Amino acid sequence: MKWMSKRFTFVVIPDANQSVQRYSVPGLIIVLIPALIILLAICAALFITLFSGKASTLKDVKHQLSLSESGYEEQLKEREDLIAALEADVTALSAQAKHVESRMSEITELELQLKEIAGIQESEVRISSGVTIEEGGQGGEELPLPVQANDSLAAETLQELSAMSSQMDELKPSLEATKEALLKHQRILDITPTIWPADSRKITSTFGVRRDPFTRRAAVHSGLDLGGDRGDPIYAAADGVVTLSERTYPYGNNIIINHGRSIETRYLHLNKRLVEVGATVKKGDLIGELGNTGRSTGPHLHYEVIVGGEHVDPMPYLKEDREEK
Ligand SMILES: [Zn+2]
Known part of the structure; x- marks a missing residue:
């Protein structure tokens, strides 16, 4: 590399009638200038490569950001909808x-x-x-x-x-x-007598003291007489058990029903008895037919209510109509 330490002279001839110019430069410069140019070119190339890489990364990031932004907006919207629905x-x-x-x-x-x-x-x-x-x-x-x-x-x-x-x-x-x-x-x-024992509402004699229709003397009438036609249905006034069903004088065909709690009802002068002793009956059940048997002046039902062995006025016990079955 001896030539590097040498000096080189450049001759420049500007025009024919002008003097020639000489430039003397060291040999090292001749090497350094191209080397510098090559280095610069490499640097430039590297910079461009890096910059373009960064730019695309930046673009990606921006894209991703915009994606997540729309994702968040969507999520936010969903949340808002959910909250509205919950509200x-x-x-x-x-x-x-x-x-x-x-x-x-x-x-x-x-x-x-x-x-x-x-x-x-x-x-x-x-x-x-x-x-x-x-x-x-x-x-x-x-x-x-x-x-x-x-x-x-x-x-x-x-x-x-x-x-x-x-x-x-x-x-x-x-x-x-x-x-x-x-x-x-x-x-x-x-088990409490509450219904009318016959369809008839025609009371021909009330409970209490009255003139006896046979003797014409004052006597206590132990029940209530309901006028009607022979064969009219007679009903149990409450749930109970038949304790008497017989034909005797002066009661004629008669039935007693025990309803418990010391309450009994009695049905006299029947044309027919349709239940026997021991039968269990329900309120409103058909038990006999209205008649004129025994000591009676005409077809009627003599109805008695007996509480604790004592005859009482049946009137307060006639509270309602029999329910149709
Ligand atoms: Zn009577």
Whole structure:
């Protein structure tokens, strides 16, 4: 590399009538300049490659960002829709809870009335300490729900539902007791003479002191006479057991039914007896036919009600018509 330490001279001839110019440069420069140019070119190439790489990465990132942005927007929209649906659910649930609560109050009120009918003492009635009829501004009109924060609406609804749940818990045994009482009431009603023993409503003689139709002397009439036609149906006045069914004088064909609780009914002067001793009868069952047997002036039913062995006025026991079967 001896030539690198040498100097080189360049001759420049600008024009024919101008003087020649000489430039002397070291040999090293001759090598350095191309080397520098090549280095610059490499640098430029590297820079371009890197920059274009970065640019595409940046583009990718931007693209991904826009994708996730739209994804988030979509998710946000879904969430918003879900929240709106939940809000609607809570509102509907609240309305439903209020409706059920109102019905519960009605049922509670109805139960109190039933207890009253069944004759259960007020002290026995347990009233729920939770929800009352007045609570929550109930009314006859259907008004739109007040706008309120849904979390408080949900909390209120939850509270209402929980109150109703405990109310139901309390109501169940209470209702069962009422049912029992009503059934007992019904059983008592079944064995109490309440219906007219014949279709006729024609009372020909009442209970009590009257002039005897045969002797014309004052005597106690032990029953109530119902006028009718021979063969008219005669019905059991209550559930019971037939304890007498025979024909004797002066009663003629007659039947006694024992209803329990020391109550008996007796049917006299029948044309026919249709039940025998020991038969179990239900209120309204056909037991015989109206007639004129025994000591009787014409076809009629002599009806007696006997309580504790004593004849009583049957009139208060003629409360209702026989139910058609
Ligand atoms: Zn009579």
